[in-house]
Amino acid sequence: MIIDSHQHVFWHGRDDAGLIADMDENGIGLAWLLTWEIPQHPVYADNYDYHALLNPARVRPDGSHPGIPLEDLLIARSRYPDRFVLGYCPDPTAEKAVALFESACDIHGVRICGEWKFRMPFDDPRCLELFKSAGRRRAPVVLHLDVPYLRDPAGRPVYQPKWYGGTVANLERALQACPETTFIGHAPGFWREISGDADADPAVYSTMPVTPGGRLFQMFEQYRNLYADLSAGSALGALKRDLRVATELLTRFSDRILFGRDCYGGALQSFLKALQLSDEVRERICHGNAQRLLAK
Numbered sequence: 001m002i003i004d005s006h007q008h009v010f011w012h013g014r015d016d017a018g019l020i021a022d023m024d025e026n027g028i029g030l031a032w033l034l035t036w037e038i039p040q041h042p043v044y045a046d047n048y049d050y051h052a053l054l055n056p057a058r059v060r061p062d063g064s065h066p067g068i069p070l071e072d073l074l075i076a077r078s079r080y081p082d083r084f085v086l087g088y089c090p091d092p093t094a095e096k097a098v099a100l101f102e103s104a105c106d107i108h109g110v111r112i113c114g115e116w117k118f119r120m121p122f123d124d125p126r127c128l129e130l131f132k133s134a135g136r137r138r139a140p141v142v143l144h145l146d147v148p149y150l151r152d153p154a155g156r157p158v159y160q161p162k163w164y165g166g167t168v169a170n171l172e173r174a175l176q177a178c179p180e181t182t183f184i185g186h187a188p189g190f191w192r193e194i195s196g197d198a199d200a201d202p203a204v205y206s207t208m209p210v211t212p213g214g215r216l217f218q219m220f221e222q223y224r225n226l227y228a229d230l231s232a233g234s235a236l237g238a239l240k241r242d243l244r245v246a247t248e249l250l251t252r253f254s255d256r257i258l259f260g261r262d263c264y265g266g267a268l269q270s271f272l273k274a275l276q277l278s279d280e281v282r283e284r285i286c287h288g289n290a291q292r293l294l295a296k
Contacts, residue, residue: 114142
């Protein structure tokens with residue numbers, strides 16, 4: 001059995017039936033469906049780039065888009081109740097964000113806090129209160145990390161308007177502030193830290209050889225509440241940079257790595273099959289860790 005721990009619905013040209021067809025084609029029995037809330041605020045205006053990928057039925061009267069709301073997840077689960085587990089993460093700046101999350105757990109059976117994808121630091125007090133609530137509920141938090149600055153070839157910092165969460169330093173402070181909460185890292189800003197030269201690399205999706213000293217290894221060693229999913233091109237691209245390093249990371253931390261796709265297709269399955277991983281490691285990644293997290 002494979003559990004896809006990072007998935008969305010009604011986007012990239014597929015409805016819930018299309019997602020189920022893709023899951024069946026790729027041998028995936030269960031998926032964690034995650035929301036992605038886009039607040040109605042000018043700072044998120046650049047997310048208009050995503051509109052062609054999102055559900056047109058959800059466009060707001062002013063032309064902005066709310067992203068992937070909880071309503072769409074509820075529709076999908078009502079039609080396929082045995083195939084989806086729901087996640088939900090409200091905007092932490094919203095009034096009563098913690099209460100909204102807890103109500104979603106109580107009313108709709110939400111089991112995951114995610115996807116967290118907001119233009120604010122992870123260690124903002126409003127985020128920490130939401131994360132602590134998730135910890136009390138034993139709900140893992142799925143985080144999207146994109147750094148606010150990258151270095152140009154001359155070493156100068158260049159601002160990245162589409163940043164989320166801050167840096168690994170912000171993530172580390174959240175890990176320290178919420179030791180009872182399980183965090184699942186995801187996205188380019190997280191996976192760039194597989195390499196020791198992450199601070200100097202100018203690319204969002206690096207293809208350069210991995211150098212020693214990647215902070216991911218250090219953080220996995222230090223923080224037992226840090227997990228990661230293998231979703232999207234960010235994880236797969238990072239692992240492909242060095243197959244030896246990929247094998248080492250997946251083996252050493254196999255109890256905290258989750259299979260996840262973020263979209264469709266079998267590219268991740270094919271990659272994992274090509275690596276020299278033990279059956280035990282594969283089982284943990286493909287379903288065991290996801291089952292254990294939601295069994296708490």
